[in-house]
Amino acid sequence: MGLTPLQVLTKVQIPLALPVIMAGVRIASVTAVGLMTMAAFIGAGGLGYLVFSGIRTVNNNQILAGAIPACMLALTVDFIIGLVEKLVTPISLQKGDRAVKIKNRTVQKAGLGAAAVLLAAVFLFTSIGTGNQEGRTISIGSKDFTEQEILGNLVADLVEARTDVKVNRRLSLGGTQVCAGALKSGDIDLYIEYSGTAYTDMLKYPPISDMEQVYETVKKGIWRAF
Structure with a gap:
C-alpha cells in the first residue's frame, strides 16, 4: 500500500518473479550447452567435433572425449546459474535461519565475483591473442x-x-x-x-x-x- 506502480514493479513483482525467471534461464543455458555440440555439423568445431568424428570412426574413446567434457560443462553452467538463482531469490522466501542465509549469500557473491573476473580475463587475453x-x-x-x-x-x-x-x-x-x-x-x-x-x-x-x-x-x- 502506498507504493507507486514503478515501486510495485521493482520492489515486489520483479523480486518475486526473479527466481522463476532464473529457473527458465538455467534450463535454457543447460539445453544450449548440449545443443552446441551440433555446431560441429557446420564446421564450428567444439566438443561436438570429437563426438561425431568418433561416431563416424566407431571410436568410443573419442566419443567419450567429447561427451564427458560437454556433460561437465553443462553441470558447471547449471551450478553457476543455480547460485545466481539463489542470489536473486529474496531471503524472506528462502528456508532456514536468516543469519545463516545472509552469511551464505555473502560467500556466494564473493565466489560469483571471482568467477566473473576470471572469465573476463580469459576472454580478454583470448581476444588479444586472436587479434595479434x-x-x-x-x-x-x-x-x-x-x-x-x-x-x-x-x-x-x-x-x-x-x-x-x-x-x-x-x-x-x-x-x-x-x-x-x-x-x-x-x-x-x-x-x-x-x-x-x-x-x-x-x-x-x-x-x-x-x-x-x-x-x-x-x-x-x-x-x-x-
Whole structure:
C-alpha cells in the first residue's frame, strides 16, 4: 500500500518473479550447452567435433572425449546459474535461519565475483591473442567425410611446414553448398573441390563422361560460381 506502480514493479513483482525467471534461464543455458555440440555439423568445431568424428570412426574413446567434457560443462553452467538463482531469490522466501542465509549469500557473491573476473580475463587475453594473429592466418575448410578431412589436413600441414602462416582448420563443414558459401563469404580461404561436383553442382552443366572436357570447363569457368 502506498507504493507507486514503478515501486510495485521493482520492489515486489520483479523480486518475486526473479527466481522463476532464473529457473527458465538455467534450463535454457543447460539445453544450449548440449545443443552446441551440433555446431560441429557446420564446421564450428567444439566438443561436438570429437563426438561425431568418433561416431563416424566407431571410436568410443573419442566419443567419450567429447561427451564427458560437454556433460561437465553443462553441470558447471547449471551450478553457476543455480547460485545466481539463489542470489536473486529474496531471503524472506528462502528456508532456514536468516543469519545463516545472509552469511551464505555473502560467500556466494564473493565466489560469483571471482568467477566473473576470471572469465573476463580469459576472454580478454583470448581476444588479444586472436587479434595479434589475424594478419598471419589462413582458414582451410573441408567437407564432412573422411577423405575431405584428410585432404584438408594435408593442405594445412603443407602450409604450416612451408610458411610461417598460422592455419585455422575449419574442417567437416558440410556439403558442397556449405563449403562454397563459406568461401564466398570469406569465412574460409580455400577447400578441395572435385571437378565433377564443380561441373554439375556449381556450374550447373549436365553430367558427361569426357573427363578432359569436364576438367577444362571447370578450370575456365569455376570463377563464375564465386
